[in-house]
Amino acid sequence: MILLIAHKKREKLKISLVFYFYMYYIQKIKKLAYFLIFYVILLLLLKFTLYFLRRTTMDYHILKKYRYTNRNQFESIYSSRYKNELALHYDFEIHGFPCFSLPTTEILNLTSRIYKLTQTLIYLKSKLPQIALEQYTQTCLVDEVKLTNEIEGVNSTRREIQDILNTQSITKKNMRLYGLVQKYNLLKNSEKISIHNCSDIRNIYNELVSEEIKNNDPLNLPDGIFFRRKSVSVYSPHMKEIHRGISGETEIIACMEKALFILHNKSIPPLIRISVFHYLFGYIHPFYDGNGRTNRFISSYLLSKELEPLISYHLAKTIKQNISKYYKSFDYTNDTDNRGDLTGFITNFLEIILASIEALIDSLEDKIKRLHYFEQILLSNFKDKTDYGILHLLLQNSLFGLEPLSAREMAEMLDKSYVTINNRLKKDSIKTLLRSDIPHKYDLDLDILKTL
Secondary structure, three states, rough: OHHHHHHHHHHHHHHHHHHHHHHHHHHHHHHHHHHHHHHHHHHHHHHHHHHHHHHOOOOOOOOHHHHHHHHHHHHHHHHHHHHHOEEEEEEEEEEOOOEEEOOOOHHHHHHHHHHHHHHHHHHHHHHHHHHHHHHHHHHHHHHHHHHHHHOOOOOOOHHOOOOHHHHHOOOEEEEEEEEHHHHHHOOOOOOOOOOOHHHHHHHHHHHHHHHHHHHHHHHHOOOOOOOOOOOEEEEEEOEEEEEEEEHHHHHHHHHHHHHHHHHHHOOOOOOHHHHHHHHHHHHOOOOOOOHHHHHHHHHHHHEEEEEEOHHHOOOOHHHOOOHHHHHHHHHHOOOOOHHOOOHHHHHHOOOOOOEEEEEEEHHHHHHHHHHHHHHHHHHHHHHOOOHHHHHHHHHHHHHHHOEEEEHHHHHHOOOOHHHHHHHOOOHHHHHOEOOOOOOOOOEEEEEHHHHH
């Protein structure tokens, strides 16, 4: 009898346990089901959003193209773009049409990639020894000044620019370039430059290019309060007028104030603002000469603040490498048939920014790889700290700098006496690794270093 009761109790306990686990797993399954339903709904919403974006922004062609290939739909395409709920509208007109742009998937992807690769660039910079970073930054600065001049047909040499940076003094000889070099030099130190009104724009112009323009052709200096008073046109190499700037200083001032308002409108994403302002400055063309260099400097400054100062030293180089595409993006955006649509220009300018960052990353990755390779050779062959310090300094300069170093420069950088450095340079173990193309200036011969 007692055994029977115990058996029944065990059976009841089993049933209770089974029921408990059954209910427990039912609840788990319900929770999982709810999660899956939520996930599916979220996925469908995401797919719908992407589909909507693609429908409205992918395969984005300039409006002018539709004027000749799909004339019947031209007006409806323009209307659908302009009235699109995602469109950004700007208080500025191009040939009487209000400006606008759309956040295409391409623009969104470019923007995302720019910010992501900027972090990669910052990380790579952090891997550089201080001297290497300073030398590389100065090399990029010198190239940027040289190339922004070259785009406008202004001749300047790396030697001239380097001398200004080294001496930090103005002379009759370097006066035409001094302001431009010093202004770009400010960017690496995160100096603040005011760009809020027409007076600020004129001040930047004065410091950048007025001296060079005065020496070359004084008649091209501004003759208004801030800007030019007369008309100016941009011509193709075949002397065909491709753009006429805004006429009359009063109108130029009004347009520039609108462009500056757009530049500082926080409701617009920063990279879009920078791109739009770059276009509007070129469209207004406020000066007789020096517009391109002033515009590129302003964009470089803004990018140095929004992203990373080193990027500001690669903009002109990328523009020069893509000069035809760069000018065409101005041309078709200026066209009456484009009806104020800035989307294409924004896309192209973001591509230029992205290409600048990618080029810097490729360059730094290669140089860092080579630096580590040669460092291992030096560590294996030079145990004396002073010898290694001199050779490591020369290695950094050979990979990242523009020109060889003198013994006095090395002494200053290493905080050693000139006599100490000069004596060490005469040691056979070091002397055989040196290359001296300029008297009393030294680089490392990396080909010989490889053989150690």
